[in-house]
Amino acid sequence: MIKLIRRNLLRNKRRTFLTMASLAMALFILSLLGVVNDAMSFADESEIPDRLVVRNAISLTFPLPEAYEQRLRTIDNVVAVTPQNWFQGVYKDQRPENFFPRFTVDPETFRSVFYDYTWNEEEWEAFAEQRTAFAAGRELTEIQGWSIGDTITIKGDIYPIDVELQLRAIFDYDEPGQERQIFFHRRYVEEAMGNPGQNGTYWLRLDDPNAAPAVIAAAEAMFENSDNQVRAETAEAFAASFTEMLGNIQFFFTMIGLAIVISIFLITANTMAMAARERTTEVSVLRTLGFRRNQVLGMVIGESLAVGVLGSLLGVGFTAVAIQGATPFLEQMGFGFGGFALDSQVLVTAVTIGISVGLLSGVFPAVAAARLKIVDGLRRL
């Protein structure tokens, strides 16, 4: 049986190869979209459940008064609050490789909320003491070739100021994506801007993750009657809304992926049906020789399954190899702050889809072949 499946696959080598290659190519694109999707995700998989974000209820682009920090600190179960602001600007030029997330923070409170970064204490002290200092993730320093003491300038585009910063600390984090950002003093920007007294977000640390719903409700209620109402949410929800700001690209990618899967299923199903139809007489001959219906069923499904398995392996293999070469290109395109890696979830999804496409595309022709009356099949000479 296996020999017959193998030989039948090789019967029309070009067709088998093209079917397999189209499946492999579809899975390659699908895996690549998955990888890019992952890289674009701001959500930290190990997201700390005891952190909440408070922002302007209208949009992230509207700031909140500085005074909110103190008021938020008075909510039950809130043990620490720290502000964080996105600094929109240009480092060197507009090329994508020179783009990285940059936030202004308050060193006095930063670590009480973001306690999961790893610092060299001496470097941290140097960073905290110097108003023009910045701290960068290790991966970013490696990409940019920065060393402690180096100076960079970021030209503000929304902000009407340029900031000149000196690298004083390098931090590590469990997830590489988090090491591609920089932090610098919020006070530095505030002073340069004439002390407007505003912040983009406040990050809250709770003493009990189960208190999150109550804290969210309390925070929103606290500013309900003010000019700047707030929206409080978990860090994960915040990351998701940040992604939404990118025009829901992930959803777009998922739709592309779905379209690819459906197209490739139809192509493979048609090819398998064609291959099975061409062998109607042979199937009837096999059944005349004593092959049972389920053996014929197994043979036809086995062929399409083999196409699915080989196509999947080819596809993810190609992705794994290509991801290395494609990473700089994708980064240049501006995709991803989190770094590219073919993780097991993307891999398993791609292989599962490939095998399912192979299996399902073989089911209909297999059932048709198995149900065909032998005499009808023999008449089709």
Next chain:
Amino acid sequence: MAETVVQMRDVTKNYRRDAFELKVLQGITLNVEAGDFVALMGPSGSGKSTLLNLLAGIDQPSSGDLVVAGEQVSRMNESRLARWRQRHIGFIFQFYNLIPVLTAYENVELPLTLRRGSRAARKRRVETALSVVGLQNRMKHYPRQLSGGQEQRVAIARAIVTDPTLLLADEPTGDLDADSGREILDLLGQLNEQFNKTILMVTHDPTAAARAKRLVRLDKGLLVSGDAGAGS
């Protein structure tokens, strides 16, 4: 007294085509003894192939009794029929119907792969079948590398490799030139004479029919001449 391999009693076969019912076989009664070589002749549409299909268990009669190799073929389900065919029937097609992706050896081996048995035992049987048809030196050839006559000999080897009770041949010389046809008929004669194989052969060719021990004629679904066989 020879064992009766085929016992047909009042067998009919009707096909429904839209509103019409086609009566292809109308009450056929026929016996075939073990070791017999029966030629079944008749014009196109007379029901020869349908009769052969019923005997092979690849089609079911509309009514009547059909016992082949001691079993009521008409009462078996699909799965049992498949096993029964495997054990008792060797089928030789007009157009050989070899599997093109398999070699001569592998084509002959195919029915044996459905049975239990060692690879060595299988090899012995395949080699014996191929040597009976004179193709022991063509084992590794694919069907496309063989002549029509050689292909039909491989098909005969495939039909006899399981040592079936009954060999059914559907116009086995119909697609061959005269010389090749003669060789195939010699081979069938040899299988009947030397190996005592029971053969029922459908043919249009009177020369081929003359090689059989017994001739049965069908016309419009009726047995019109020839001995219906012992016990009828």
